[in-house]
Amino acid sequence: MTTTTPKPQSDSPALAPSYKWWVVFMLWFICFFNYADRQAISSVFPALQKEFGFTATQLGQIGSAFGYVYGACAILAGYVGDRVARRHLILGGCLFWSLITVATAWCGKAWQFVTVRALEGLGETFYFPASMSLVSDYHSPKTRSRAMSFHQSSVYAGTVLGSWVAAILAQHYNWRYGFYLFGGAGFVLAIVLYRFLVEPPRGASEQVVAASEPPVSFWVAVGDVVRRPTAWVLMLAFVLANFVATIFLTWTPKFLMDKFDFKMATAGLSGAAFIHLASAFAVPLAGMLADKLAQRFVGGRILVQAGGLLLGATFVFFVGSTTSVAVLLASMVAFGLCKGCYDAGIFASLYDVVPPRSRATAAGLMNTVGWGLGSFGPFLTGWYTDNGPHGSPLENMSHFIAYSGSAYVIGGVLLLIGGLFLVRRDYAGNLARSKPPAQ
Numbered sequence: 001m002t003t004t005t006p007k008p009q010s011d012s013p014a015l016a017p018s019y020k021w022w023v024v025f026m027l028w029f030i031c032f033f034n035y036a037d038r039q040a041i042s043s044v045f046p047a048l049q050k051e052f053g054f055t056a057t058q059l060g061q062i063g064s065a066f067g068y069v070y071g072a073c074a075i076l077a078g079y080v081g082d083r084v085a086r087r088h089l090i091l092g093g094c095l096f097w098s099l100i101t102v103a104t105a106w107c108g109k110a111w112q113f114v115t116v117r118a119l120e121g122l123g124e125t126f127y128f129p130a131s132m133s134l135v136s137d138y139h140s141p142k143t144r145s146r147a148m149s150f151h152q153s154s155v156y157a158g159t160v161l162g163s164w165v166a167a168i169l170a171q172h173y174n175w176r177y178g179f180y181l182f183g184g185a186g187f188v189l190a191i192v193l194y195r196f197l198v199e200p201p202r203g204a205s206e207q208v209v210a211a212s213e214p215p216v217s218f219w220v221a222v223g224d225v226v227r228r229p230t231a232w233v234l235m236l237a238f239v240l241a242n243f244v245a246t247i248f249l250t251w252t253p254k255f256l257m258d259k260f261d262f263k264m265a266t267a268g269l270s271g272a273a274f275i276h277l278a279s280a281f282a283v284p285l286a287g288m289l290a291d292k293l294a295q296r297f298v299g300g301r302i303l304v305q306a307g308g309l310l311l312g313a314t315f316v317f318f319v320g321s322t323t324s325v326a327v328l329l330a331s332m333v334a335f336g337l338c339k340g341c342y343d344a345g346i347f348a349s350l351y352d353v354v355p356p357r358s359r360a361t362a363a364g365l366m367n368t369v370g371w372g373l374g375s376f377g378p379f380l381t382g383w384y385t386d387n388g389p390h391g392s393p394l395e396n397m398s399h400f401i402a403y404s405g406s407a408y409v410i411g412g413v414l415l416l417i418g419g420l421f422l423v424r425r426d427y428a429g430n431l432a433r434s435k436p437p438a439q
Contacts, residue, residue: 015198020138024147026193027131028154030094033186034124035158037101038066040166040182041117043253043268044175048113051175056393058110060382063250065114067242067375070121071368075222078129078364082357083215086130087197093130094190097123101183105176129363132347133202136359140205141294144351145301149287149344156276156283156340160269163253167268203356216357224358225365228426233418234302234350235369240411241309241342242374244316244404248275250378255401258394260325274329278336279343286344294352298427301345301352302419308341310412313405320402353426377404 045059054062081089100120107113132148139147166178216224225231252271256262262270286304293300315338318331347363354362381400388396 019198020143020147023138023197024135024151026197027090027135027151029189030090030186030193031127031131031151031154032158032161033094033098033182033189034127035155036162036165036182037097037158037179037186038120038124039159039162039249039272040101040178041104041113042250043163043167043264043271044170044178045250045254046257046264046267047170047175052108052110054110056382056385056397057379058382059254060250060379060385062110062113062117063246063378063382064375065117066121066124067246067371067378068121069118070125071370071372071375073122073125074129074364074367074371075361076364077126078361078367079218079221081126081130081133081360081364082202082221085199086134086360087194087199089126089130090134091190091194091197093123093126094186098183098186098190101179101186104183105179125364125367128347128367129360132351132363133356133360134200136347136351136356137200137202137204141352142291144205145287145290145294145344145348146284148346148348149283149290152283152287152340152343152346153280155343156280159249159276160272163272164265164269167253168265170268171264206356218361221358221361222365224354225362228353230302230353230418230423230426231350231362233414233422234346235366237305237309237411237414237418238346238366238370239373240407240414242370243377243407245339245377246375247377247381247401247404251381251397251401255397259323259398260328270329270332274332275336275339278333279340282337282340283344286341287348290345290348298352299419299423301349302415302423305342305345305349306412306415306419308338308343308412309408309415312338312342313408313412316405316408317402320398320400320404353423 042063045054045063048054048062049059077089097120100116100123104113104116104120107116131151135147135151136144162178162182165181166175169175169177169181248271252275253264253267256267256271257264286308290301290304293304312335315331315335318327319335322328322331347366350362350366351359381397381404384400385393385397388399390396390399
C-alpha cells in the first residue's frame with residue numbers, strides 16, 4: 001500500500017505552495033491583537049491609579065489575573081486543540097477576547113478589572129496551542145523556526161503598539177478609548193479571516209497520516225510530553241523566562257514614569273518599543289540560525305535559546321539598577337535582542353521532541369506551566385514595591401526588577417543541560433514515532 005503526503009482538507013481549490021506562508025501572515029494579525037489587547041492595560045496603570053486610587057499591590061493583582069487563568073486553562077485548551085478544528089479555536093477565541101477587551105472600558109473597581117483580565121486570559125489561552133499546532137502542519141522542521149519566529153514578531157508589534165496607542169489615548173483623551181479601538185478591530189478581523197484560513201490535516205508537513213488516526217486520550221497526549229526530559233527542561237525555562245517577561249510587560253511603563261519622569265505616552269512607547277522592537281529584529285535572525293543549527297546537530301534550537309537567556313540576564317540587571325537614561329535605553333535594547341533569541345525557539349524546540357498528534361496539548365501544557373507560575377511576577381513586584389525593605393517604593397521596585405535577572409541565569413543553565421545532554425534521545429524517540437506507516 002502506498003502512503004502519500006496528506007493534503008490540507010478543504011472545499012476550496014488545491015492550495016498553492018505559498019499558502020503555508022499566507023497562513024503565518026494571517027495568524028500574525030490575530031496574534032498582533034492578542035498582544036495589543038493584553039498589553040494595553042499596563043500602559044494605563046498611572047491613569048487607573050489616579051482615577052481609582054489603586055495601590056501597587058492592586059495593580060499587580062490586575063496585571064497577574066490574566067496569567068493565572070491563561071495558564072490554568074492552557075492545558076485544557078491544548079487538549080481541545082488536538083481534537084477539534086484549530087481554525088475555530090483561533091478565530092472564535094479572537095471574537096471572545098475582543099469583546100472582553102471592549103468590556104474592560106466599562107470597569108471602575110479593582111475586582112472588575114481583575115475579572116475582565118481573567119476572562120481575557122480564558123479567551124486568549126486557546127490561541128497559541130491551536131495556532132502553533134496549525135503552523136507545524138504547514139511547515140516542516142526545515143522552515144518551522146523561521147515560520148514561528150516570523151509569527152513571533154507579531155507579539156512584539158502588538159505589545160509596542162498596544163502599549164503606545166493606549167497610552168496616547170489615555171494621556172490626551174480617555175484611557176477607555178484604547179480598549180474600544182483594539183477590541184472592535186479584533187472582532188472585525190476574526191470575521192474576515194473565517195473566509196480565508198484553512199484547516200490542514202495533522203502531521204501533513206512531516207508526512208504523518210495523523211488525520212486517519214483517532215484522537216488520543218488526554219493522558220496519552222500528556223504522556224507524549226512528560227515522558228521526555230527535554231520537555232520538562234523547556235517548560236521550566238519557560239517559567240523563569242515568563243517570570244521576567246511578565247514583570248517587564250506589566251511594570252515598565254510605570255517604572256519609567258516614576259524613576260525617569262517619562263510622560264505617560266512616552267513611557268508607554270519606550271517601555272515596549274526599545275525591548276520589543278529589538279526582539280522583533282532578533283527573532284527572525286535567531287529563527288534562521290536555529291533552523292540551520294538544528295539541521296547540523298540535535299539541540300541547536302535549544303542552545304540558541306540558552307545563549308539568549310544567559311546573556312540577557314546582565315541587561316535585566318542594568319535596567320533595574322541604573323539611574324542613567326542612556327544606560328537604561330541601551331540595556332533595554334540589548335535585553336530585547338537576547339529575548340528574541342530565546343523566543344524564536346519556544347515552540348519549535350518543543351515540537352522537536354513531541355509527536356504531531358499531541359502538539360496542541362504540548363503547547364497548552366507549556367503555557368499552563370509557564371504562565372501559571374511565571375505570572376506571579378507582576379503581583380510579587382507590586383507586593384515588594386509596597387512592602388520591601390529599601391528606602392522607598394521606587395527603590396524596592398528597582399531592586400526587584402534588577403535581581404529578577406537571576407531567573408534568566410537559572411533558565412539558561414537548564415537549557416544548556418537540555419540541549420547538550422537530553423535532547424538527542426528524546427528527538428530520536430519522536431522521530432521514530434513520527435515516521436509514516438510501513439509501505
